[in-house]
Amino acid sequence: MLFNSLEFLLLFVPLCVCSFYILARFSQKAALLNLVFFSLVFYSVWNPYYLALLVSSISVNYILGGLLQKHQSKLLLAFAVTANLGSIAYFKYLDFLIGTSNSLFETEWTLQHVILPLGISFFTFQQISYVIECYRGEIKDRDFKSYALFVSFFPQLIAGPIVRFQEISHQFLDKTFGQVNWTKILLGLIIFSIGLSKKVFLADDIAAQATPIFAKADAGETLTFLEAWFGSISYSFQIYFDFSAYSDMAIGLGLMLGLTLPVNFLSPYKATNIIDFWRTWHITLSRFLRDYLYFPLGGNRDGKFRRYTNLMIVMLLGGLWHGASWNFVIWGGIHGAYLMINHGVRLVSAKRGKPFISNAVINVALTFICVTLAWVFFRAETLDGALHMAYVMITPPDWEQFSAKMILLPKLAYLLLPCAVVTWLMPNSIQIMEALEKRIQQPEQFNLKIPTALAAFGFSMCVYFIFAGVYSEFIYFQF
Amino acid sequence: MSKEIAESKKNTVLFIGIVAFMLITLIVISELFLRLVVAPSDNFYKQLNFYHSVENVDIAAFGDSRMSQGFYPEDGSRVVNLAYASENFEQIAQKIDYFLQTKHADKIILQVGHHMFADYRFDDDRRDYSVFFSPEQPWRKQLHLQDPELRGQLLNYWQLFFLAGFKIPNQSSFSDNGAVLLDMEMTIPPTEDQFYYRKERIAEHILKDGFESRETWDILRKTIQRIKAENVPLCLVSFPVTAFYSEPVYELEHTVSAFKKIEELAAEEKVPYLMYWDYYEDEPTYFRNLDHLNKTGAREFANDLIDDCGF
Known part of the structure; x- marks a missing residue:
């Protein structure tokens, strides 16, 4: 869904904003989950199959973040960063590498024509910053709902800004979260x-x-x-x-x-x-x-x-x-x-x-x-x-x-x-x-x-x- | 509530109010504009009204812009041109189907050509012909804003309207028998613009690999069979184009095979197929541009075509 599409402007945003504030009157958690839900809907409109990629990427990085927070292992950090970069490499650079190899070394590998998941460069970078901050012990409050929203938050999911967990997570946990601020x-x-x-x-x-x-x-x-x-x-x-x-x-x-x-x-x-x-x-x-x-x-x-x-x-x-x-x-x-x-x-x-x-x-x-x-x-x-x-x-x-x-x-x-x-x-x-x-x-x-x-x-x-x-x-x- | 918050709330309501008011106003004005100004001068709506007014005719002709602008039968004859620019076979087939359900033609001429299999003809935002050409005519009960092609051109229409002094100018005239006629003549030798236009035109009509397996071929075959089933004699035709256009197009592999395929299909279905591409090779004055006849060419060609079809 594009920001400049009618369905986004006249349907998605009003529905999302209204339901967010209505739910927040009853429960901040429900309002937060509502935003996660809308963000996933926003992403899945483009290609529902890649929603699984986004969700699994969020889950794996959250688990890795937890392990890094506990163990602060360099090896684990290297694995987490490599896994994230590997997923970008596969989806974004595979054909580029094959094409370059074919023209430089006359290999005859077939191009894979992998479809580039929308916003992968943005959400992967955010998650890399998260695992590094976990490793450095800079992240104190960990909560899956907040993390899921930090990565998938639809305004910044597809083309940034590239947000850091700490600059947004405290806003999710703040007692004013969900209160109508005219x-x-x-x-x-x-x-x-x-x-x-x-x-x-x-x-x-x-x-x-x-x-x-x-x-x-x-x-x-x-x-x-x-x-x-x-x-x-x-x-x-x-x-x-x-x-x-x-x-x-x-x-x-x-x-x-x-x-x-x-x-x-x-x-x-x-x-x-x-x-x-x-x-x-x-x-x-x-x-x-x-x-x-x-x-x-x-x-x-x-x-x-x-x-x-x-x-x-x-x-x-x-x-x-x-x-x-x-x-x-x-x-x-x-x-x-x-x-x-x-x-x-x-x-x-x-x-x-x-x-x-x-x-x-x-x-x-x-x-x-x-x-x-x-x-x-x-x-x-x-x-x-x-x-x-x-x-x-x-x-x-x-x-x-x-x-x-x-x-x-x-x-x-x-x-x-x-x-x-x-x-x-x-x-x-x-x-x-x-x-x-x-x-x-x-x-x-x-x-x-x-x-x-x-x-x-x-x-x-x-x-x-x-x-x-x-x-x-x-x-x-x-x- | 502090004054700051109260002011912000008031202004937020003001914002939403202005947006709601403006959107409703713009939609109402646009609908009136399309209904009262644009549609009456639009060739599609002229063609649409003409189509629904036709009942029993000698010959009905279907096709795209080459037919629409290139087939100008004698006034007073019972020969009608029901073609419209840029139609794809799906739309043409639907139009013919509705025609055969409620109207009668003694004979039918159907335009065919490689260009009708080009990708752009199958864009999503096309008019749904069941809305416009079915006997129930649901379009009459709908907003003109629901017509994707009128809506997509809305800003251009506004621009035209203001620049032309509060009217929509139309360079073509609509004949009594449904032809869209243009008086202009192609410049010989071709200008730089025409070279550019040719390049663009050829590029947009280049057939992609696998065009032979397009469902469109089936639609064409079924349409031919449908017409034959009604015992209406049918003639297939490819319209004249200038040598300036045909020479580079003949070089394209898929174009040649598309024409072969049309020939084979016509032979299998036992209907005459007349290939007129080079018919007016030496008559550039018959063309308004490189692949469309002008008013003079259209009149001349209509007479020849009706004779050659040998109905």
Whole structure:
């Protein structure tokens, strides 16, 4: 079930939220189990057969967590992590490995075409973090219902944010769990509406510009300089609005149920360098990779060489996490290189006592250009398509041809304008939420009727657009 | 209850109230818009009303857009064109079945072609013809919003409506005998756009492996048998296309075998099959685009086809 489907918006959410609060009046346990039930229904709508995989994965990891808490055995931890990674490896990377082996070593293994279970990368990572935290003795209260909800909680099950057990489990056990909190419900509705509007009005709209250009590149057709840049900038906006919309909707849904999920985006395209970009883009994944990969590898403790090597390993694996393709590995590698350069530049700047470029606008633009260039490898379906597009983007265009096409520039800029305005001139959803929260606390001074009405208007128009046939999947579902 | 909570509760109710009001209003307005503005200018609804108005005819023709736009019988004749764009065999078979239950044609012409076995013809969101073409006509009691194709195009219709000055423009005309006619002529030599269109068109009609075992073949065979069982003479036809379209398509392996299979089926069922693909090879002015006849071509071809079927 998709967040932007009518059955989800008009049936699933109202039913789930209402039944949750009704049951909570009688029993918190029943309300919690009700959420587990709805989450499993949510997952099974996609493919009921894989529900068994999710349930067994939850059960096995819960048992392993218990054993690790008791015995703190490294061997057992290695087994638990390997078992989780093994399941991702089988479902997500088997064909990639077979294909790579076939082309490198001329083996003739048959591709298995295993169907990728929805959200496996997300729920497996959450469970890896859980078993590690059990091993480290950081988890005190263990309870199967809470654990099952932590993994399967439908707002974050399929595309994150990647939540840690400790940041959500205490909310399940809190005595206020299930109590109607009108402030949170209102905030949830507004944030959810912002997310839905970003998806329907911005991400899906701009996707129509990006998709044909990448299709052309993948089909081996020649792109012009202008086309390549327009296509890749469009995709930069598409993926940002698509994924951050999903995160906003997840946070909004959580709030409607009185639960707070971690922030996943904080205006990443306003970042003035790549290091900041990674602090504001898919924050919960970066946090996971930092805590469970970068730090165990040694982080920045063993000198610059090890630090850069570790950074590169993390980014390559982070790239591979997104999908079973060399394009994702290259994308991760490019960001690894960017980060190394960025750290290097910082060191030199610190020695000089002043930055190379102090103008924030130029820094934001440069960062955005670098990120956009890297997205080409993330989006293109073939390596040849990505290489061609990237080559066209970095090669100075033939001036005659370029100037002949200059007439298109205002039209292209016009198409990108709404996304650019929202990206760079408006506050992000979290800033809006914080501002609203402050205003809610001062009802004498502020009236929330206008933001509420705007959000309701946006929500209604989105539902109408979806009803009229505008319907698409979220990009991060495939990961 | 603190003032903060009371305000939040009030605003939550306001949110839900606005959403409910807006959704109901949008649905009512959309239904009126589809019913009063869109449907009267929509070729499918014109065709639908025409179909239900027909009773006894000399010849009834069925098929997709190539037939719908390419078969323009003489005015006043008792020959009707009951084809509609993009129909698949399942829909055509259903339409013919309902036709034979309640109406009468002395002869039937049925369009066939490889493209009618392409994957996109079997999309889920297709019109259920039992709703539209059955003698009971349940569609008359339903909302127009329930028509998946009208609903799926709703935003485009709104856009058209506002851009065209509060009306839905229609480039084609609907003839008295059911043909959808377009006056435009294909540009010769083909423009860059036409090359692009050809590529897209060929790609969407490429038959996938295993097309021979599609249930559609059975449906086609059963439809032929159904018509024969009513003792109505039948003629199968593949419509003329331009050489600009046919040349690359002839190169495709599955296309050739699809035509062979149609020929074999016609021979087994002992019905004439007329393959007209290259019929107007030297007459580009008869086409509105690479694979559809225009008004002039459609009139010319209708006369030839009726003669050649030899009913």
